[in-house]
Amino acid sequence: MKIIKRLTSLPGYSLNVIRRTPSLVFAMAVLSLGGFIGASTVLVRGFRMVENSITVTGASTESFESDIAKWSVQVRARGETQIDSFNKHKESMKKTINFLKANGIEDGIKQEVYLGPATIKEYETKHPKTNEIIRTEWITYQSIEIQSNDVYRIQKTHSKITELLGDGVLVRPSSPEFTYSKLADKRVDMLAKAAKDARIRAEAIALQAGSEVGGLKKVNTGVFQITVPNSTRVSSWGSYDTTTIKKDITAVMGVTFAVK
Secondary structure: OHHHHHHHHOOHHHHHHHHHOOHHHHHHHHHHHOOHHHHHHHHHHHHHHHOOEEEEEEEEEEEEEOOEEEEEEEEEEEEOOHHHHHHHHHHHHHHHHHHHHHOOOOOOOOEEEEEOOOEEEEEEEEOOOOOOEEEEEEEEEEEEEEEEOOHHHHHHHHHHHHHHHHHOOEEEEOOOEEEOOOHHHHHHHHHHHHHHHHHHHHHHHHHHOOOOEEEEEEEEEEEEEEEOOOOOOOOOOOEEOOOOOEEEEEEEEEEEEEEO
């Protein structure tokens, strides 16, 4: 009885809008606001935005393994003279290359090893008060760039390369970057699954209101989140974690369906 009294007290234009409102839209508005008067106000103000449709978010998540690893190792050597520094560097490079080969990392079908140019720089240490040069040191450094499809071998070698320090070699290894070469194909498949998930959600909502989901009206493709396994971290711009071999990829999209 209270609802009927409130209905009769509504302005004429509000009643006309309510009569024209599809049952699904009206039911969802009432349930979401928990009261008839509030729902009628929203329907009057936002009726044109609804237009017999429903918008839901679909998502799809899968796990996969990286198939490309990129890794760099910088080798350094110090010397009192330019020649001394370079000679020590040659010996350090030899030990580093032998170490990598012993761990199965060298030029081949599955991987590339590239030596960057060697650079020699002079560094001077001055007295803080007199500004007099008290020491001159030459440093030679060179980077080894590695790209490999044997991602687990790279991960294992990275974990023990500091063993070279015990052999007198100054190394500065970067953290390996693990990526996936077939990501473009994976994205297409993930979007298809996210769209399917969106329809399932829309049909579940429509069923509760006694309506049916019609054809597709609009699709808003969201961003991809590529994260470490079981991560809850997301970014509005998307993310691509390269620190682990195993990853999770999540595709999200907003889909608008017609409602019958």
